[in-house]
């Protein structure tokens with residue numbers, strides 16, 4: 001635990017390093033390090049400028065518009081917001097239970113989203129670091145480099161993503177800004193032709209997902225110590241699970257575990273999430289810090305996302321992914337399942353689960369059904385929708401007035417849930433690798449690797465080749481720059 | 497013997513009292529337009545239908561056809577002006593197509609596609625126009641009003657209710673609801689009104705319909721604006 005690195009005791013004698021990656025997706029992030037003259041690390045902070053203007057923006061809009069409008073929140077997983085908002089609006093219109101066909105099509109859309117987002121996250125954004133090494137030649141450390149050195153891996157990554165995007169196009173109407181999920185149901189179901197074309201390729205996708213899990217597994221096997229220890233920290237975890245304890249990324253109750261794996265709460269009805277989750281504010285960050293209420297802001301932070309989900313559930317309800325889950329948990333006496341880089345392994349297990357789930361859904365005849373809308377029930381003034389988005393638990397919460405307009409909105413996105421956890425991870429990395437060393441591009445990249453394990457949006461989401469422009473300013477205690485190191489979007493590192 | 501005028505080099509027949517636009521549309525010749533509707537008296541406000549009559553600009557929806565007149569419509573110059581007018585309509589209001597429920601059913605959007613519009617070109621005004629959600633069945637989103645006055649004409653001339661009106665002049669002109677409170681709920685507006693179904697953009701909206709029609713099945717997913725206008729005329733006959 002590195003809370004002592006959150007705030008240095010004598011900052012006046014230290015110099016400041018700021019890593020300032022700019023991302024257009026979810027605001028932008030910046031890492032600041034305070035170093036002394038011997039480059040020893042005294043303070044590490046990840047600042048994320050979260051874009052909360054959105055909650056204002058939807059105030060006064062009609063509720064049925066929101067599921068489409070919120071997709072602008074994220075360039076990587078707009079569908080997650082689309083579905084979370086739809087679930088909240090299901091409550092508003094009193095649609096207690098969706099039709100079979102509607103739920104299946106929403107699930108198909110969601111698991112298609114998981115597939116495409118996980119493929120993007122792993123193959124495009126993270127595999128260059130993992131395959132070439134964190135401080136390997138920066139000119140090659142991108143997806144083009146991967147395509148040259150490992151053409152087969154790169155090709156499968158691209159095709160997996162494409163398949164997921166096809167599912168989104170078919171269920172939502174468009175790859176981005178679709179409209180498929182609406183309050184109370186869906187506006188279309190899969191057609192026979194669409195189903196047939198997806199079925200033709202799904203077995204191939206499942207087998208490529210198995211290969212993807214193997215890639216991460218081999219990396220861990222080859223370098224177990226490094227992979228388990230990199231940026232490692234103990235944390236509580238939060239995710240949704242199905243009533244029987246199974247992994248369910250679309251619907252369920254909230255489960256939190258402490259650092260020893262004991263349950264803090266289980267099957268908690270997310271419609272009252274504020275009874276178990278609060279948000280703390282810190283003076284140095286614009287982004288809030290959520291915490292588990294029973295433990296308080298200091299000890300109650302947690303992590304969400306693939307690692308939490310795979311370790312939190314009792315089992316994965318598809319056989320191939322569950323076998324991988326068990327292997328993951330057993331690996332190296334359980335060391336991988338608490339590792340920051342374990343996120344990648346867990347992510348690929350989930351991608352396999354998504355492919356298997358898609359396969360199962362495609363075999364259900366109801367996916368083509370004609371009953372799209374649930375019977376409207378009693379109108380409610382409050383709607384909460386929660387899903388497990390690719391990067392973690394996503395909460396949408398709205399108040400709607402009698403005239404059908406949104407009067408209040410609160411969104412807690414995965415990045416916010418993971419705020420403290422990402423801070424912990426980079427503090428560990430700073431201590432492990434930067435402490436006492438001259439800053440180099442490769443060392444800076446270690447910090448990014450840790451952030452990227454959680455979240456691609458922060459670091460390089462909109463930089464298609466996996467590069468983000470970075471500037472590191474080493475300042476003296478008075479704030480004067482001592483040296484500046486920077487990396488251009490093309491990956492050229494310079495220091496002066 | 498029917499009389500004719502020349503439109504872009506070919507003869508178009510017309511009957512006495514018909515406007516250029518009416519005659520052209522009847523002959524299957526498309527001239528872009530937004531405030532014209534076959535069932536209502538012309539208003540002549542959007543100017544999209546502007547053509548050149550014997551070398552001088554005129555709104556084809558208001559100008560009566562006369563024998564032998566020479567009308568130009570499909571010229572680069574006129575289409576460039578139509579495009580600019582359309583872009584101005586976009587920036588004057590708040591038109592966010594990706595999250596608008598009228599997307600795919602909107603005549604402004606379809607016209608923009610027809611004219612090859614790829615961006616708004618001008619600076620957005622971002623006007624602040626609050627919604628009127630007071631009515632139990634209908635929502636008014638004034639953000640998208642292009643002041644075509646079709647709802648005004650429909651309510652006044654067909655529904656005999658006078659629910660809507662245009663107030664103010666020039667840049668300040670805006671759509672109002674004719675009730676004491678200014679709210680739709682305090683009028684006798686109803687679902688069966690012609691005015692409830694005539695808005696070419698996304699202002700007068702049936703509540704809780706939203707995105708009920710999937711992408712691919714909306715009006716302009718299946719038809720161009722020209723084809724839409726043709727079928728609309730067909731329904732009249």
Ligand code: SF4
Pocket residue numbers: 640641642643644645646647648660671694695696697699700
């Ligand atoms: S509300 Fe619609 S029909 Fe009425 S003036 Fe505005 S754009 Fe025209």
Ligand code: FES
Pocket residue numbers: 528529530531532539540541542543544545546555556557558
């Ligand atoms: S259609 Fe003629 S001016 Fe609008």
